[in-house]
Amino acid sequence: MYKILIIEDEIPARKKLKRYLAQVCSSYEVIAELETVEDARLLLSKKHDVDLIFSDIELRDGNVFEIYNDIVINCPIIFATAYNEFLMNAFEANGIEYLLKPYSYERFSNAWDKFLRLKGGLPKNYIELIGSLNNLIEVSQESSVDYKNQFAIKSNTGIYFLKVVDIVCFQADNGVIFAIDQWNNRHVMPQTVFVEIEQFLDPKEFFRINRSENVHRKFIDKLERYNKNTVLVFLNSKSKILKVSQTKTRDFNSWVGV
Template sequence: MYKILIIEDEAPARKKLQRYIAQACNSFKIVKEIETVSDLKVLLSKTQDFDLIFSDIELRDGNVFEVYKDVILHCPIIFATAYNEFFINAFEANGIAYLLKPYSFEQFSNAWNKFIRLKGDSAPNYNELIGTINNFIKEGQENNVEYKDQFAIKSAKGIYFLKVDSIVCFQADQGIIFAFDETNKRHTMPQKVFNEIELLLDPKKFFKINRSEIVHRKFIDKLERYNKNILSVFLNSDRKILKTSQNKTSDFNSWLGI
């Protein structure tokens, strides 16, 4: 029986993992489900009695690599995330597969079968792991990703089209996603999962500054220090003021080239 730890802060994603695991394996036990970085840190300080970890990366209180960099892990990890920039971090943290949300059962099954193969080996096949990571990165660089240039928005009168270039920022609030345009008008987006919005946007133009807000580079007017690790972001001639999360500030500065 395989003992499995799930690290995921979104209930639908946890249910999907559970369903896929049950389809792929007849004998397993989910020993724990973790939703925060702080809980993960506590758990790994007490036990690593797992055969496999399924791990998201960005949780509600930070990034899991804050924990993984400080512990010696004794089991492999299959990462399941909406972020495509952590391949190397994943490999360094015992990652054997990288599932990019939304992933299919076929993709999950390939990752699971790799775990089974490695579990049967006397030693991990690191050449295979390195090749997998390198190929995944190469494929991502070579794919010509088409990002949205407009969104179809439903209204009481019908459907209208919101141009992406006119969107100042996106905000998620109690399960509803809003886009704010340059006139500060609010538009209700058809997407229900915030990470889906991020995947549809050009990462050179848009940046997710915290768990529920994405900003458009061209509408950033100025930044001010809110506290030691958080920035106030002034958008659209100061009509909107948002704040970075602590774990996003450094990456945000790098994205801006400052």
């Protein structure tokens, strides 16, 4: 029987993962379902008889690599996340697969099969290394699409087109994502999760600064330190001020070149 640990803060994502797990394996035990970095750190610092971890990356209280960088993990990890910028971190932290949400059953099944092969003691030789690199390339190619220069927005009177160059930021609010333009108008996006929007945005121009906000580089007016590990972003559109999350600050500073 395989002992499985799930680290995921979204209930629908956990239900999907467990449904797929039940389809690929008949002998397993989910030893815990954890929603926070703090709870995961506490368990992993004491419990070592885990066969496989399914792990999201951005949780409600931080980034899971805060754990994996500090605690030695002795089992493989399958990452399932909406973010594609942590690929290399994942493979450096015992990651054997990187499922980009929303992932299919086929992708999940392939990840499980890889776990079984490794669990069966196949030699970790050059061929295995090449296989991991090929998976990395495949995921990168899957998330590589043409960037949009406009979005089609539905209104009560029809459909209009919002130019990407005019979008100051995207904001999520109670399950709805809004695009805020440079005239401070709010446009309801047809997409309901950020990953569906971000696949069409040039990452050189847009950056997700926290769980609910993504900013356009051209509209950043200035930055100010909020505290030791957090930055305030001033957008030159109606004096809008946003805050970069603690887990995103280092990457954001690198993105803006400071």
